[in-house]
Amino acid sequence: MKRAAELLSKWNLVSVVTAISVVTVAALAPVSAWAATGEPNTQLWTELDAVVPLDDQFSVTGIAQYRLGEDLSNPTYTAAGLDVNYKDGPWSFAIGYRHQVTEHHTYDPKVTQIALATATHAWKIDRSTILVRFRVDNTITATSNPWRLRLRAEYRWAPDGWGPVTYLYTNDEVFYQLSNDEFFRNRFQAGASLRLSKRWDLRVYYLRQDDKLSHPGAINALGLLATIDFE
Numbered sequence: 001m002k003r004a005a006e007l008l009s010k011w012n013l014v015s016v017v018t019a020i021s022v023v024t025v026a027a028l029a030p031v032s033a034w035a036a037t038g039e040p041n042t043q044l045w046t047e048l049d050a051v052v053p054l055d056d057q058f059s060v061t062g063i064a065q066y067r068l069g070e071d072l073s074n075p076t077y078t079a080a081g082l083d084v085n086y087k088d089g090p091w092s093f094a095i096g097y098r099h100q101v102t103e104h105h106t107y108d109p110k111v112t113q114i115a116l117a118t119a120t121h122a123w124k125i126d127r128s129t130i131l132v133r134f135r136v137d138n139t140i141t142a143t144s145n146p147w148r149l150r151l152r153a154e155y156r157w158a159p160d161g162w163g164p165v166t167y168l169y170t171n172d173e174v175f176y177q178l179s180n181d182e183f184f185r186n187r188f189q190a191g192a193s194l195r196l197s198k199r200w201d202l203r204v205y206y207l208r209q210d211d212k213l214s215h216p217g218a219i220n221a222l223g224l225l226a227t228i229d230f231e
Helices: 002-026 031-035
Strands: 039-052 058-069 079-089 091-102 111-127 130-138 147-157 165-177 184-197 198-210 218-229
Touching: 031 091
Parallel strands: 039 218
Antiparallel strands: 039 058, 058 079, 079 091, 091 111, 111 130, 130 147, 147 165, 165 184, 184 198, 198 218
16 A cells, blocks of 8 residues: 555656646647747758766866758758766756858857756656756857747657667747846757667757748757767
8 A cells, every 4th residue: 555655646646747847848849839930941850978087076078060951051050069067867958059051051150158057856666767957048249139048848658679779759948038037949859869879868869940930940850869878
């Protein structure tokens, strides 16, 4: 009876968190319905993360990103950055920096520098994990609209006996521009994480982005995120 009560309590907690996450995303997801403009652009998004542990709780992650578009001058986006991470139980935090270059189709590409902070909480029950991540960005080089907020709700499921597949996942993320007081972007992902070796992981996913401020307004992307962990 005691064990059953503990399980019921855990399931109730997960149910509440799931409900909050689903309601939040469902309330904000209509952004994707009115944000997109024109035909979706097909893109390839790639990223390499190198994780260097400092101790049991702190680590540093080097990040490199490279994106290609179907009918745009390429690359459409490149970025490099560094995150300092801290993990404490179900909580994880990070502060970081990104040097981004966009609009490569012009002779004067747009360079932006981003400072960011994230907080993530994970709830685990059996093979399922629910994560809610809150991120704050500040465009250091911007003369206007430097602040934006991002909220992501993610669900992961870890199968048993699927070879290199460590988990399947889906998430939805909404972007809010603080200076303009508006939601302007919705980003949906679904994919799988693969364990290639002791140090290497590869996340393969489909991404749909709808944006009312940027061009192209809609993106369908194949994503590849490789992670190397220097244990």
